[in-house]
Amino acid sequence: xxxxxxxxxxxxxxxxxxxxxxxxxxxxxxxxxxxxxxxxxxxxxxxxxxxxxxxxxxxxxxxxxxxxxxxxxxxxxxxxxxxxxxxxxxxxxxxxxxxxxxxxxxxxxxxx
Amino acid sequence: xxxxxxxxxxxxxxxxxxxxxxxxxxxxxxxxxxxxxxxxxxxxxxxxxxxxxxxxxxxxxxxxxxxxxxxxxxxxxxxxxxxxxxxxxxxxxxxxxxxxxxxxxxxxxxxxx
Numbered sequence: 618x619x620x621x622x623x624x625x626x627x628x629x630x631x632x633x634x635x636x637x638x639x640x641x642x643x644x645x646x647x648x649x650x651x652x653x654x655x656x657x658x659x660x661x662x663x664x665x666x667x668x669x670x671x672x673x674x675x676x677x678x679x680x681x682x683x684x685x686x687x688x689x690x691x692x693x694x695x696x697x698x699x700x701x702x703x704x705x706x707x708x709x710x711x712x713x714x715x716x717x718x719x720x721x722x723x724x725x726x727x728x729x
Numbered sequence: 730x731x732x733x734x735x736x737x738x739x740x741x742x743x744x745x746x747x748x749x750x751x752x753x754x755x756x757x758x759x760x761x762x763x764x765x766x767x768x769x770x771x772x773x774x775x776x777x778x779x780x781x782x783x784x785x786x787x788x789x790x791x792x793x794x795x796x797x798x799x800x801x802x803x804x805x806x807x808x809x810x811x812x813x814x815x816x817x818x819x820x821x822x823x824x825x826x827x828x829x830x831x832x833x834x835x836x837x838x839x840x841x842x
Contacts, residue, residue, distance in 0.1 A: 660832040720772030
């Protein structure tokens with residue numbers, strides 16, 4: 618998975634609790650992305666980062682925030698998890714504004 | 730091989746046959762298109778890409794065809810193998826040069842032995 622790890626790999630949490638997912642890369646790539654994958658919707662971009670402390674919203678950013686304080690780490694936070702945020706979350710990286718993104722193994726999040 | 734038509738969710742082919750997976754893209758401003766393969770329990774993996782100034786691009790056992798007139802993209806896999814069983818996604822870059830991708834919903838390829 619091109620030097621990308623995600624943690625945790627699986628998580629079950631209750632509605633209303635905060636959750637933070639971590640993406641860590643060892644490739645020193647500048648661009649990082651968070652997607653969610655749901656049946657019938659494919660992959661949808663939540664947030665992305667084009668450098669340390671530089672982030673922007675994707676198409677489904679409501680209810681999510683991100684932070685990137687170091688090149689290698691991109692954190693996705695659900696401030697107050699809802700059942701609609703049950704999904705598989707993928708992190709991806711790219712080294713420049715190219716469209717060849719490398720994906721991590723995913724985190725399966727279940728909100729009960 | 731079998732031709733799927735525009736986004737059937739599942740394509741079943743016999744091992745050794747050619748597979749054709751189709752995709753209709755949405756944004757006429759898109760100038761970059763990618764095919765990804767996703768095996769069960771894993772993240773998507775880059776297969777091949779094509780720019781809008783090309784009609785065809787070949788890789789190892791795979792060919793991508795682009796028809797801009799009807800906004801159609803296809804992935805051809807030659808001599809399909811059991812290891813090709815996966816979900817295949819097309820993606821487009823939309824407008825602007827931001828590195829963002831818009832993914833289609835995917836087609837599941839099942840290879841019968």
